[in-house]
Amino acid sequence: MKTVDTRGLTCPAPLIKTRQGLVEAAPDEDVEILIDNPTSLSNVKRYLSDNKLPFTIRGEGSLSIVTVRRGEKAELSPNEKEYCTASAEEPAPGGRKTVVAVASDRMGSGDDDLGTKLMLSFFRTLVMLEPAPAAVVFYNTGVKLAMDDSPALEHIRELAEKGTSIFICTTCINHFGIRERLPVGSFSDMYQIVNILRDADHIIRP
Amino acid sequence: MLFDLLTTVETGGCSAKIPPRQLEELLKDMPLPADPRVMVDIATHDDAGVYKINDETALVITTDFFPPMVSDGYEFGLIAAANSISDVYAMGGTPLVALNIMMFPSTRIPMEVYKNILRGGLDKAREAGVSIIGGHTIDDWPPKYGLAVIGTVHPGRVITNAGVREGDELILTKPLGTGIILAGQRMKMITPLQHEHAVSLMKQLNARGAELMQKYGVRGATDITGFGLAGHALRMARGSGVTITIDMKSVPLLEGAYSLADLGCIPGAAFRNLDYTEGGTLFAGDLDYNLKMIAHDAQTSGGLLMAVSPEKSRELLKELHESGYGGAALIGKAIRKREADVVLQ
Numbered sequence: 001m002k003t004v005d006t007r008g009l010t011c012p013a014p015l016i017k018t019r020q021g022l023v024e025a026a027p028d029e030d031v032e033i034l035i036d037n038p039t040s041l042s043n044v045k046r047y048l049s050d051n052k053l054p055f056t057i058r059g060e061g062s063l064s065i066v067t068v069r070r071g072e073k074a075e076l077s078p079n080e081k082e083y084c085t086a087s088a089e090e091p092a093p094g095g096r097k098t099v100v101a102v103a104s105d106r107m108g109s110g111d112d113d114l115g116t117k118l119m120l121s122f123f124r125t126l127v128m129l130e131p132a133p134a135a136v137v138f139y140n141t142g143v144k145l146a147m148d149d150s151p152a153l154e155h156i157r158e159l160a161e162k163g164t165s166i167f168i169c170t171t172c173i174n175h176f177g178i179r180e181r182l183p184v185g186s187f188s189d190m191y192q193i194v195n196i197l198r199d200a201d202h203i204i205r206p
Numbered sequence: 207m208l209f210d211l212l213t214t215v216e217t218g219g220c221s222a223k224i225p226p227r228q229l230e231e232l233l234k235d236m237p238l239p240a241d242p243r244v245m246v247d248i249a250t251h252d253d254a255g256v257y258k259i260n261d262e263t264a265l266v267i268t269t270d271f272f273p274p275m276v277s278d279g280y281e282f283g284l285i286a287a288a289n290s291i292s293d294v295y296a297m298g299g300t301p302l303v304a305l306n307i308m309m310f311p312s313t314r315i316p317m318e319v320y321k322n323i324l325r326g327g328l329d330k331a332r333e334a335g336v337s338i339i340g341g342h343t344i345d346d347w348p349p350k351y352g353l354a355v356i357g358t359v360h361p362g363r364v365i366t367n368a369g370v371r372e373g374d375e376l377i378l379t380k381p382l383g384t385g386i387i388l389a390g391q392r393m394k395m396i397t398p399l400q401h402e403h404a405v406s407l408m409k410q411l412n413a414r415g416a417e418l419m420q421k422y423g424v425r426g427a428t429d430i431t432g433f434g435l436a437g438h439a440l441r442m443a444r445g446s447g448v449t450i451t452i453d454m455k456s457v458p459l460l461e462g463a464y465s466l467a468d469l470g471c472i473p474g475a476a477f478r479n480l481d482y483t484e485g486g487t488l489f490a491g492d493l494d495y496n497l498k499m500i501a502h503d504a505q506t507s508g509g510l511l512m513a514v515s516p517e518k519s520r521e522l523l524k525e526l527h528e529s530g531y532g533g534a535a536l537i538g539k540a541i542r543k544r545e546a547d548v549v550l551q
Contacts, residue, residue, distance in 0.1 A: 010216050011474040012389050019470030043477045177527050179535050186455055191465040
């Protein structure tokens with residue numbers, strides 16, 4: 001049993017500590033949270049039930065003790081689950097998850113026209129790869145490849161249809177002001193991108 | 207710094223509002239004004255009242271004040287004033303004059319800070335073309351500041367919560383997450399750059415957004431403040447008799463807001479707003495929990511949420527991007543009234 005003491009803290013500190021405690025505890029370890037202010041208690045309760053984490057509460061005077069029961073079904077919060085599986089619904093054969101990180105709209109450096117051609121060719125070929133990569137992450141000028149007038153778009157669409165997750169860096173599309181010109185993929189912040197790259201078994205960088 | 211204003215408060219900015227559900231409950235039996243010249247009152251939960259003077263001119267009248275959300279007095283003044291004036295813009299109006307509203311503990315904080323707050327308010331008002339022509343101060347702890355603002359609008363061009371039409375697309379002009387970022391700042395969980403970015407957006411006037419709304423014939427809009435995107439969308443949907451769908455994945459977020467929410471840095475106001483919206487809101491089964499909470503994050507001096515006909519939306523968005531609202535995005539649409547007033551997906 002892990003104990004998180006939030007006594008004397010005000011919102012949102014108790015929730016932050018709760019969340020931290022849940023992450024630090026072993027997956028099947030119960031977590032006990034000590035809370036002494038009613039607002040934080042109500043917010044923590046709401047947070048736990050929204051994230052489908054079973055808990056019990058007992059009170060001792062002004063102190064409430066919330067115990068998160070994880071002994072039987074250790075369930076991560078939905079978004080944690082999403083992060084852990086963001087790269088693939090199920091691992092590719094051999095258990096290897098391939099993530100393609102596209103940092104530029106050109107492949108290689110030296111000749112720009114050549115680089116553009118090569119990148120298009122890369123995507124045309126990537127579609128044929130078996131099994132399909134778990135995810136493709138676009139950042140920096142790479143995001144332009146997913147734009148509505150990009151010749152690579154049809155191949156990216158094809159990948160998405162084959163089950164590859166397409167992630168596009170939000171900061172980058174804001175930087176280029178092209179948000180409304182991206183017909184595929186989900187927008188991701190750096191936190192999600194870092195998680196996807198971390199969880200990859202190997203990374204291809206064209 | 208002369209004095210850190212954040213030491214006076216536990217919650218700041220629009221987080222300090224009374225819970226919306228409680229407020230609606232309290233106000234529901236209050237008689238509404240009977241004067242036919244009152245064009246907009248609290249019946250539609252709007253941002254400001256509108257009073258018709260003649261066929262050419264209506265007055266837009268609003269007030270807002272709150273405790274500090276930043277440490278520095280001058281900066282607090284700038285943000286509080288931008289936020290107060292914003293309600294006139296949200297109605298499509300042009301602000302003209304304002305009065306200072308100040309509560310200040312004269313024996314506990316250096317009076318220099320008082321001057322700095324007023325100076326910030328004055329500078330922001332000047333930027334908006336508003337003359338501050340008076341005010342009122344009482345001794346109180348913690349300090350609070352804001353403006354009562356009067357503007358004008360053509361009676362035929364008033365923009366309200368009730369003006370959204372089925373088929374309209376919704377544009378949000380500023381990224382979300384100021385409440386979370388300010389809480390993160392308090393908890394020392396964010397970088398100075400992330401804080402600076404949030405502050406710069408809170409200081410930004412919605413003036414140009416209001417001009418563009420008139421140019422593009424927008425009739426339904428609101429500014430996103432204490433009740434969060436979801437709360438204000440709900441008021442708009444109910445006011446207009448439509449259902450509003452919002453695609454949370456396309457909502458621009460302040461850098462750092464998502465990670466903070468994921469770490470549990472979710473201010474209490476977001477939970478209060480959730481209490482308010484859940485009666486009328488359908489949350490898609492696969493809606494990310496953090497995005498759901500960000501949709502309920504109380505914004506201070508947030509952006510405009512405007513409903514525009516689909517054939518004009520791209521052009522309006524483009525002009526917004528060119529007018530200093532780089533984070534503006536198309537985030538949803540208004541559809542025929544369904545059971546839920548708002549669908550968050």
